[in-house]
Amino acid sequence: MVTRRMDAMLAWAEKTKDGYMLREPEVLLHEWSSIYGKKEPSAYACYSLDNVSVLENKLKLLKKYMGIESYLTGFSGGVRYVPVIRYNKVHMYLAPEDIQEAISYLEMKEVSSGSNVVIFPLENDSYIKDSRKIEESLVVSTVQIYLDCMQLKGRGEEMAEAVLMKEIIK
Secondary structure: OHHHHHHHHHHHEEEEOOEEEEOOHHHHHHHHHHHHOOOOOOOEEEEOOOOHHHHHHHHHHHHHHHOOOEEEEHHHHHHHHOOOOOOOOEEEEEOHHHHHHHHHHOOOEEOOOOOOEEEEEOOOHHHHOOOEEEOOEEEOOHHHHHHHHOOOOOOHHHHHHHHHHHHHOO
């Protein structure tokens, strides 16, 4: 069992004097993204009358006045690393216990179509590991941005590839 796992790991990595190094990180991330979104993620589709920039500023106030942290992902997070697209939908992670309070504070409505905000419940801390504060907003890691953007329709793959090339594989 251990030998099989080690062989699988060595397909993606090589042993060096300092530890292990990924052979082809682009290929690994692309493969990972192809299976990453296969399980149907639970998400809250919401609508806000506010435009994207106003809403993203309100997220800062959500932290300041309510103590609720939100982590930008998708296009909202991706443009913080590599501003290559325009977008009209905010994607974020929130702790499950804070979602309803955040929806209320941000004056949003849950909708079945026409959403301009998508909230993903934080299932565990791995989604926000290596998150950063950029322009006063918490943003998930570049790897998480890549994985999340690869699941988005439209220009998601373009955003993911830009983050990959300019931030992950420098």
